[in-house]
Amino acid sequence: MADEATLVFPQSLILAGAGKMGSALLESWLSLGLPGANIGVIDPHPSPALSALAVQHGLTLAPHPLIAQVLLLAIKPQMLDKAAPALQHYVDGRTLIISILAGKTIATLRHHFPHAGAIVRAMPNLPASIGLGITGAVAGPELTQEQQAFATTLLGAAGSVEWLDDEALIDAVTAISGSGPAYVFYFVECLSQAGVALGLPQDISERLARATVEGAGGLLMHETGIRPAQLRENVTSPGGTTAAALEVLMAQNGLAPLMEQAAQAARKRAAELAG
Numbered sequence: 001m002a003d004e005a006t007l008v009f010p011q012s013l014i015l016a017g018a019g020k021m022g023s024a025l026l027e028s029w030l031s032l033g034l035p036g037a038n039i040g041v042i043d044p045h046p047s048p049a050l051s052a053l054a055v056q057h058g059l060t061l062a063p064h065p066l067i068a069q070v071l072l073l074a075i076k077p078q079m080l081d082k083a084a085p086a087l088q089h090y091v092d093g094r095t096l097i098i099s100i101l102a103g104k105t106i107a108t109l110r111h112h113f114p115h116a117g118a119i120v121r122a123m124p125n126l127p128a129s130i131g132l133g134i135t136g137a138v139a140g141p142e143l144t145q146e147q148q149a150f151a152t153t154l155l156g157a158a159g160s161v162e163w164l165d166d167e168a169l170i171d172a173v174t175a176i177s178g179s180g181p182a183y184v185f186y187f188v189e190c191l192s193q194a195g196v197a198l199g200l201p202q203d204i205s206e207r208l209a210r211a212t213v214e215g216a217g218g219l220l221m222h223e224t225g226i227r228p229a230q231l232r233e234n235v236t237s238p239g240g241t242t243a244a245a246l247e248v249l250m251a252q253n254g255l256a257p258l259m260e261q262a263a264q265a266a267r268k269r270a271a272e273l274a275g
């Protein structure tokens, strides 16, 4: 979560698209203290929850055209062509555009918003909805220091941000942290199935697997100074049960090459979907 001392809020922010990810970001900004009066939200069908937030925090829904300091795009990627013309009214050379649209490159965004000041392309992930997201971000060349601070504050509100120098690496971010939560959910399924194969009742095995991943995740968050490999070694006694299992997982054809193959498949698909 962003450090309060480094928070830099824009005076005028337009959020385009208040679906799952847009709403998660919006709620994180409000809980961080970004004044609702600074925020306009554009969404064709505001949910009851969004309407309630608007009343509670003084957000403007469907704001009249104004030049925003930041326009954050959280619509579906395939909606960009249709949405961009109406959004031009909020953009001029002072506006930072932050896009979380999967696969939409900075060049494509620039094509849609030729008059924008700067563009940041970001890839958040699902745990943003509980404030534990991580976002990879890359900036076009025009980004000012103040705009980078806006982007770090807004994207970091729902977790943390990693800035990258090379846009090509965004597809790798998608393959690791973007798609990663699903890999972990699948790991829980596999661990639970393994328990059933050893004779545990299905429901108990699933609770054991789930709580183990939650607890191990909690330890990773708590022990941030200790590398994962060290945490693993700390719980692996030579000749013990964990070591026996890790010998299988860490074999030459074990989890590492499989994980690499999976991440490469995700990156390839991200590149295919880009445009």
Ligand SMILES: NC(=O)c1ccc[n+]([C@@H]2O[C@H](COP(=O)([O-])OP(=O)(O)OC[C@H]3O[C@@H](n4cnc5c(N)ncnc54)[C@H](OP(=O)(O)O)[C@@H]3O)[C@@H](O)[C@H]2O)c1
Residues within 6 Å of the ligand: 016, 017, 018, 019, 020, 021, 022, 042, 043, 044, 045, 074, 075, 076, 077, 079, 082, 083, 100, 101, 102, 123, 124, 125, 126, 178
């Ligand atoms: N969900 C994730 O975990 C995740 C992770 C990384 C990146 N992303 C990116 O985040 C973006 C949003 O994903 P999402 O899962 O939040 O999708 P979503 O729930 O479908 O939200 C999109 C929202 O945009 C609204 N919208 C449609 N046309 C619009 C327009 N012209 N102007 C303004 N708003 C418009 C939609 O309204 P209607 O439903 O009424 O059409 C909907 O409320 C996507 O580009 C995705 O690539 C999502």
